[in-house]
Amino acid sequence: PLDQCPKSLQIEDEELKCTTFCRLIIPTTYLALLDCNHFQRKMPKGDKSITATKASNATEQASTSPGGTNKTSSDILGLIETLKSELKEDNDKLRKDINTLSQEMGNKLDNLTEEMRGLTERMEEAENCVGRVEDMTLDLTEAIQNKLTDLESRSRRNNIRLFRVGKGEEGKSVTQFVTDFLKRELPLPADFDLKIQRAHRVFAAKPRPKNNPRQIIVNFQEYTTKELILKEAWKKGRIQSNGRNIYFDHDYATEIVQKRMAYQEIKKVLKEKGVRFQTPYTSIRIHWESGVGTYSSAHEAGMELRKRGLEVEVPTAVTEEVAMETRLQKSLGWQREAQIKKE
Incomplete structure (x- = not known):
């Protein structure tokens, strides 16, 4: 060793x-x-x-x-001390340069932090402004949509729709076919003038062979005539043409039709159980053995059926505001940050 x-x-x-x-x-x-x-x-x-x-x-x-x-050895030790002194000076200079650089970096970081704080405040202010504009847009859009639905409904108030009239049964003139059909099937005076202004099938894609034919829209000159036709048709109940049951109904606006479509599954279950019901406008009226109940939404009606032991798929509860906001967001193609985080 x-x-x-x-x-x-x-x-x-x-x-x-x-x-x-x-x-x-x-x-x-x-x-x-x-x-x-x-x-x-x-x-x-x-x-x-x-x-x-x-x-x-x-x-x-x-x-x-x-x-x-x-x-001599003392000279060598002297050289070592000189080297130590030079190294110490270099270290001190390097330390000073590092401190200076650190201070400069700290100042730059402080400036960047301050700029980021300013940008964050401006971004929050911009988001608040956009949120207020979006809320105002939703309110205005909802008001405009309600007015549009009302105007569309008023323009259709003299119309009725005939469902399940076979293709080609109307011949060359839909107006003449409807006139003859109504006078033949409904108890109307012989000299009663229907005053039909227009009659035509709805403008839609050609249905498949197994689907129902396109509906016929009939426009009467007078609102009272239209109401009389519906009253007599609903009173008679079963009306047929070439072996098909023909149904009469109001000509609702598009917005109203979509709301009424939500009741399809509920009406199907009620028919299977033999429960009488009516669908006035956007509500449904169900005649229970315990009494009559009116429900303003498909979700509310579905929950009632569940309580009474009837198996039915309950539609999701969607308010007017949520539905309008969803349509607006789809049209704009973007969402609020809070909504994205929530999802």
Whole structure:
């Protein structure tokens, strides 16, 4: 082991034992290689002369300056102290540069933080403005839609619809066919003038063979005539044409038709159970054994059927405001941030 190396070096009355390495490297341009017996014993026999020559040359280089002047150990230690001083100055300068750079980066980060805070405030203000505009747009759109539905309903108030009239039964003139059909099937005076202004099938895609034919819309000149026709048709109940049951109903606006369509499953279940019902406008009136109940939405009616033990799929409860907002968002193609997070 190295700590058993007997070699030592005498420098200014201080004995330095070889306890760690058999070679001492000083961080200057000088190199001192200690000739260690332990080191020589580990070398092959054929390399002893080469090792001795290298050690002698290294010792001479370590004790001699580049100009050939001998250097004492105090000179070497002085050079070491000089190197330490230079390293300390370099470290201090580097530390100062790092502190300066850190301060500059901190200032820039503070500026960026302040700018981000300003942008965040402006973004929040813009979102609030957009939210208020959207709410106002929803209110205005809903009001306009209600007025549009009312106007459309008024324009259709003199119309009736005939359902399940076979294709081609009307012949060349739909108006003449409807006139003859109504006078033949309904108990009307012989000289009663229906005053039909227009009669035609609805403008829609051609139905498939298994589907019902397109409906016929009949426009009367007078509202009272239209009401009389519906009253007599509903009073008679079963009216047929070529073996088909013909149904009469109001000509509702598109918005109203969509709301009435939500009752389809409920009406199907009620028919199977033999429960009498009516669908005035956008409501449904059900004649229970315990009394008559009127429900303003398909969801409300479906929940009532569930309570009474009838199996029916309950439609989702959708308010006017939610439905309008959904249509508006689909048309705009974007959503509020709060709505996106909620979903």
